[in-house]
Amino acid sequence: MNISIIVYSQSGHTLSVAAQLQETLSADGHAVTLTQLETVAPLQMGDTTAELNTIPEVGAYDALVFACPVRGGTPAPPMRVFLEQVASLEGKKVALLVTGFFQAKWGREQTLAQMRALCDAKGASVCGVGSVGWSSLRRKQQIARAMADLRQVF
Numbered sequence: 001m002n003i004s005i006i007v008y009s010q011s012g013h014t015l016s017v018a019a020q021l022q023e024t025l026s027a028d029g030h031a032v033t034l035t036q037l038e039t040v041a042p043l044q045m046g047d048t049t050a051e052l053n054t055i056p057e058v059g060a061y062d063a064l065v066f067a068c069p070v071r072g073g074t075p076a077p078p079m080r081v082f083l084e085q086v087a088s089l090e091g092k093k094v095a096l097l098v099t100g101f102f103q104a105k106w107g108r109e110q111t112l113a114q115m116r117a118l119c120d121a122k123g124a125s126v127c128g129v130g131s132v133g134w135s136s137l138r139r140k141q142q143i144a145r146a147m148a149d150l151r152q153v154f
């Protein structure tokens with residue numbers, strides 16, 4: 001499959017997991033590109049929205065993975081803005097990946113639900129999710145689990 005991983009990452013956690021996913025899916029024989037969402041200005045602490053340099057094209061891909069950190073129980077603003085502005089996702093296989101610092105119920109679950117709704121609104125149904133708690137003692141296992149769950153989707 002031709003897969004695009006589109007990631008926003010502020011301090012590098014989500015990017016590192018997304019890069020592992022790129023390696024994993026490539027090893028499975030997929031063609032995988034990784035694109036970072038870039039903001040016009042650095043995201044500040046209280047920002048609830050963001051202007052993106054570009055909205056990456058998704059038309060050429062069979063499948064997409066959207067990856068971002070949690071911010072206050074919501075997707076990081078650059079990812080939310082991207083999902084609001086991206087062209088139709090009709091017919092695409094979509095998976096989600098989030099990282100947060102705390103337990104899943106303190107933001108990651110809510111963030112995944114909001115990303116799912118944004119994808120639904122663009123005509124895609126989400127086929128799989130990965131979720132990693134950065135402060136967890138089981139972080140490595142959570143990353144391995146996310147890889148295993150997401151590679152099954154494609």
Ligand SMILES: Cc1cc2nc3c(=O)[nH]c(=O)nc-3n(C[C@H](O)[C@H](O)[C@H](O)COP(=O)(O)O)c2cc1C
Pocket residue numbers: 008009010011012013014015045068069070071072073074099100101102103106107108134
């Ligand atoms: C402003 C702000 C709000 C955050 N809110 C949450 C939150 O609600 N829940 C959570 O688990 N982590 C929260 N975090 C932690 C980040 O989601 C976490 O460190 C994430 O792994 C960072 O990913 P990144 O390095 O890809 O930017 C917050 C971080 C920041 C800076």
